[in-house]
Amino acid sequence: MIERLRILFPNRIIIPESVNEIPANVYMVYILTHNGIPIVLGQGKKNRSKVIFDNLNQTTSSHLKALFVRLYFLFGEGTFERYIIICDDKNEAKSIEKTLHQTIGGNHRNIPTEIRNQLFNNLDPNSITYLLLEIALRSSFDGLSDIRKWRNDGILSNEIWAEISARLQL
Numbered sequence: 657m658i659e660r661l662r663i664l665f666p667n668r669i670i671i672p673e674s675v676n677e678i679p680a681n682v683y684m685v686y687i688l689t690h691n692g693i694p695i696v697l698g699q700g701k702k703n704r705s706k707v708i709f710d711n712l713n714q715t716t717s718s719h720l721k722a723l724f725v726r727l728y729f730l731f732g733e734g735t736f737e738r739y740i741i742i743c744d745d746k747n748e749a750k751s752i753e754k755t756l757h758q759t760i761g762g763n764h765r766n767i768p769t770e771i772r773n774q775l776f777n778n779l780d781p782n783s784i785t786y787l788l789l790e791i792a793l794r795s796s797f798d799g800l801s802d803i804r805k806w807r808n809d810g811i812l813s814n815e816i817w818a819e820i821s822a823r824l825q826l
Contacts, residue, residue: 657692657760661739665752670740675709678702678740683749685741685756688725691734696721697762699749708738712825715800723792723799724765726824731774767793775823785819788812800824 661669672678678686679702686705688696696708698721707716710725728736743749757763767775779786788806792799803820806812812820820826 657689657737658739660760661687661741665741668742670742672709672738672740675706675714678705678709679742683743683746685743685749685752687737687739687741687756687762689737689739690728690732692737694756694760694762695728696725697753697756697760699743699746699753705740717801718798720796720798721765722801723795723824724767726800727767727771727775730825731771732768765793779819779823785816785823788816788820789823800826 658669658671670677670679678684681701683699683701684705685699686696686708687694688708698704698707704716704719706714707719707722707725710716710722711729712726715726716722741752743752775789776786779789788803792803795802803812803824803826807817
């Protein structure tokens, strides 16, 4: 993957080791791969690109893929790689993102069967917890933020919250 990116975007690739290495106030395309397959490929500035470093202790709120990154982190076996392509402006970032979606992917929210199975392991498909996790996975916003909001708004009982937060390690 990195060689392909270096050919397409010479001298514009950063391979950050931490969120602190993401440049501020710069438009970029950010990529998170799992076992060489892009699971996040987006564009924006640092506040959006931080999602590629989400883990059990850090979550990028209001990002559509925050829940998916968490699931891969919790249940996906293998290696993660992070890339940033520095762009001149927002329009270039959008153009590069679109091109990369067409060539390498990363514009989906499909969860591999192995990860889904672990998330829903021993959970009754007719339970409220199962339903709420499915709704969160299909959120057009951020499923993690939705779950937390439901909790704060008193929609989730203590029992359901305990089950969901244990499964997602919230």
